[in-house]
Amino acid sequence: QQQVKQSPQSLIVQKGGIPIINCAYENTAFDYFPWYQQFPGKGPALLIAIRPDVSEKKEGRFTISFNKSAKQFSLHIMDSQPGDSATYFCAASKSNYQLIWGAGTKLIIKP
Amino acid sequence: GAGVSQSPSNKVTEKGKDVELRCDPISGHTALYWYRQSLGQGLEFLIYFQGNSAPDKSGLPSDRFSAERTGGSVSTLTIQRTQQEDSAVYLCASRREVSNQPQHFGDGTRLSIL
Numbered sequence: 001q002q003q004v005k006q007s008p009q010s011l012i013v014q015k016g017g018i019p020i021i022n023c024a025y026e027n028t029a030f031d032y033f034p035w036y037q038q039f040p041g042k043g044p045a046l047l048i049a050i051r052p053d054v055s056e057k058k059e060g061r062f063t064i065s066f067n068k069s070a071k072q073f074s075l076h077i078m079d080s081q082p083g084d085s086a087t088y089f090c091a092a093s094k095s096n097y098q099l100i101w102g103a104g105t106k107l108i109i110k111p
Numbered sequence: 112g113a114g115v116s117q118s119p120s121n122k123v124t125e126k127g128k129d130v131e132l133r134c135d136p137i138s139g140h141t142a143l144y145w146y147r148q149s150l151g152q153g154l155e156f157l158i159y160f161q162g163n164s165a166p167d168k169s170g171l172p173s174d175r176f177s178a179e180r181t182g183g184s185v186s187t188l189t190i191q192r193t194q195q196e197d198s199a200v201y202l203c204a205s206r207r208e209v210s211n212q213p214q215h216f217g218d219g220t221r222l223s224i225l
Contacts, residue, residue, distance in 0.1 A: 043216030095210045103153040
């Protein structure tokens with residue numbers, strides 16, 4: 001009930017491609033779904049977040065798609081660049097009290 | 112300061128020694144979290160301090176681990192009698208206690224137990 005399942009574990013995409021990272025949750029009480037980006041040697045940093053009352057949110061080249069009925073949400077990165085190479089974590093919580101984290105996706109964008 | 116500050120950035124110690132890791136949260140952030148991240152892995156929740164409430168210690172892996180938060184600001188994570196499996200990056204995060212405010216992370220302390 002408390003798990004957030006993230007896939008794939010790793011992903012390699014050519015520059016300009018659109019990597020897609022997927023997450024699924026069970027707890028219908030979750031109402032906050034952030035994505036964090038982590039570079040080697042650094043702490044995770046908030047990238048974008050969504051609430052379940054919207055189906056999509058865009059910030060620059062990053063888009064979250066949210067499917068409430070399927071209990072799934074995904075991150076899309078448009079026009080991906082080598083600088084986007086990082087580990088991405090999805091998470092979920094009820095009112096951001098305590099985040100339940102996905103296992104992470106290591107993304108590599110090839111030049 | 113501008114961000115969450117953690118010290119030391121790296122710590123190497125011998126098995127059996129005690130270690131203290133420090134976290135200085137963003138000013139005004141009353142919620143503070145400690146996580147552990149093993150190499151190439153996700154984030155493992157350890158403990159959560161929320162204002163003046165009793166901390167949520169449900170993630171501490173054993174009684175060798177403890178944490179304090181003095182004056183509602185700086186926090187110290189203490190690991191007693193360290194074991195090799197304690198080797199990991201220990202991350203601290205803080206946030207404003209308003210609904211849906213994000214957690215802001217420090218860059219962590221990389222702990223290596225020889």
